[in-house]
Amino acid sequence: MDMITLAGALADKGLLPGAKPTEVPGLAPVVSELFGYGLYFLVLAGAGSTGFGVYKLATADKSRNGGGSEPFKWMGGGVLAIMLAGTLITILNGIAA
Numbered sequence: 673m674d675m676i677t678l679a680g681a682l683a684d685k686g687l688l689p690g691a692k693p694t695e696v697p698g699l700a701p702v703v704s705e706l707f708g709y710g711l712y713f714l715v716l717a718g719a720g721s722t723g724f725g726v727y728k729l730a731t732a733d734k735s736r737n738g739g740g741s742e743p744f745k746w747m748g749g750g751v752l753a754i755m756l757a758g759t760l761i762t763i764l765n766g767i768a769a
Contacts, residue, residue: 708761
């Protein structure tokens with residue numbers, strides 16, 4: 673229940689989209705709201721991971737023995753999280769419409 677309160681507070685401050693997530697038929701209102709905000713949190717986490725990967729790439733040791741693939745792992749994971757959450761949001765909105 674605390675997560676729903678936190679999600680509502682973040683939505684009021686403009687950190688999450690202002691629209692209320694579309695309710696999925698057959699789910700309890702609390703579960704539907706928590707799942708919808710959870711997907712938006714996943715998008716924010718993916719954006720943060722991608723940004724961190726870009727930062728690590730900019731500050732990485734460019735010599736031959738530096739860990740060159742680590743920034744790309746961060747960026748790839750972040751982009752994958754954004755794509756997964758965006759796909760799930762689209763599917764759920766299509767089901768609920």
